[in-house]
Amino acid sequence: MSEYPYDRAALRAHLHELEQVPGVAKPDPILTVDRIVRRFGGITAVDVAHLEVQRGAITALIGPNGAGKTTFFNLITGFDRPSNAARLIGGGDARWSFNGKTLTRTGASQAARAGMVRTFQLTKALGRMTVLENMLIGANDQPGENLFVGLFKPLWARRERENIERAEELLTRFKLDAKKSDLAGELSGGQKKLLEMARALMSRPAMIMLDEPMAGVNPALTQSLLEHIQALRDEGTTVLFVEHDMHMVRHVSDWVVVMAQGEVIAEGLPESVMSSRAVVDAYLGAHHDRDLGDNEVLTTGVIRAIAEEVEEEEAR
Numbered sequence: 146m147s148e149y150p151y152d153r154a155a156l157r158a159h160l161h162e163l164e165q166v167p168g169v170a171k172p173d174p175i176l177t178v179d180r181i182v183r184r185f186g187g188i189t190a191v192d193v194a195h196l197e198v199q200r201g202a203i204t205a206l207i208g209p210n211g212a213g214k215t216t217f218f219n220l221i222t223g224f225d226r227p228s229n230a231a232r233l234i235g236g237g238d239a240r241w242s243f244n245g246k247t248l249t250r251t252g253a254s255q256a257a258r259a260g261m262v263r264t265f266q267l268t269k270a271l272g273r274m275t276v277l278e279n280m281l282i283g284a285n286d287q288p289g290e291n292l293f294v295g296l297f298k299p300l301w302a303r304r305e306r307e308n309i310e311r312a313e314e315l316l317t318r319f320k321l322d323a324k325k326s327d328l329a330g331e332l333s334g335g336q337k338k339l340l341e342m343a344r345a346l347m348s349r350p351a352m353i354m355l356d357e358p359m360a361g362v363n364p365a366l367t368q369s370l371l372e373h374i375q376a377l378r379d380e381g382t383t384v385l386f387v388e389h390d391m392h393m394v395r396h397v398s399d400w401v402v403v404m405a406q407g408e409v410i411a412e413g414l415p416e417s418v419m420s421s422r423a424v425v426d427a428y429l430g431a432h433h434d435r436d437l438g439d440n441e442v443l444t445t446g447v448i449r450a451i452a453e454e455v456e457e458e459e460a461r
């Protein structure tokens with residue numbers, strides 16, 4: 146089943162039927178990762194044996210600080226190389242593919258061209274550019290990148306016009322159109338997050354990867370970001386996001402993957418991964434009368450408890 150769009154309820158029903166164990170096969174994975182390891186000196190930052198991300202779903206990647214989430218993002222998008230990287234001749238056994246394309250030896254721009262795009266925080270340099278200029282950087286078919294197009298001025302100009310149109314469309318959608326000539330660095334924290342998301346959409350990615358989309362965002366904009374993420378998914382964009390804000394994870398995701406110490410230690414439906422008794426116990430100790438705090442950051446103890454809970458359920 147690779148045709149899209151899915152009916153969201155149907156997709157969720159499929160996910161409901163899955164075994165909730167790390168590495169479980171998905172009905173239609175857009176990203177499949179096999180054995181990807183990254184070490185920094187003596188630290189194993191990432192050691193993922195197998196992971197599949199369902200096409201068309203919103204998948205949250207959670208885990209305590211230092212769990213390896215950002216490093217994992219960097220690896221699969223080609224911004225970092227695995228310690229077990231495959232080489233032209235020989236090399237390691239790291240393998241991952243996206244949308245049917247093996248990305249094992251490709252770099253960041255090829256990963257983006259394959260349709261896997263991640264958001265980036267506004268750096269100082271980008272902050273000194275206008276909002277519209279930032280958007281145009283997000284287009285992965287800039288004339289300068291393509292020798293053929295670059296040689297023919299009319300083509301070049303057309304591409305540029307199309308990119309500007311797309312940028313303006315997205316800025317309107319994200320309510321940033323009035324700011325298009327402002328310096329990006331002068332936007333509020335929440336508006337910067339919206340711009341990061343809008344910029345990543347310039348190339349119409351099949352999957353957008355968001356690294357902590359809610360960090361530093363005020364409550365008024367949180368709701369708007371949530372709606373944008375759901376709208377993307379409803380249009381057929383697969384969403385993979387790292388987030389510490391449990392309110393967001395619980396409300397927006399179809400599936401949750403939990404990392405700890407570099408490994409995927411649990412995955413499943415948000416309600417079962419996050420609301421298991423073991424998690425509540427580990428979070429709150431004696432305070433059983435409360436639900437999980439919405440803005441809590443999971444601790445390693447909680448994560449281990451989630452894993453044990455999932456294993457116990459499996460054994461039953």
Ligand SMILES: Nc1ncnc2c1ncn2[C@@H]1O[C@H](COP(=O)(O)OP(=O)(O)OP(=O)(O)O)[C@@H](O)[C@H]1O
Nearest residue numbers: 185188189190208209210211212213214215216217
């Ligand atoms: N460039 C680097 N050099 C050395 N160690 C690194 C590097 N990048 C990451 N690490 C280490 O790898 C581990 C995983 O870090 P990573 O940033 O991927 O975790 P994370 O889950 O994204 O954490 P956070 O939620 O705090 O962002 C940590 O122990 C971190 O210190």
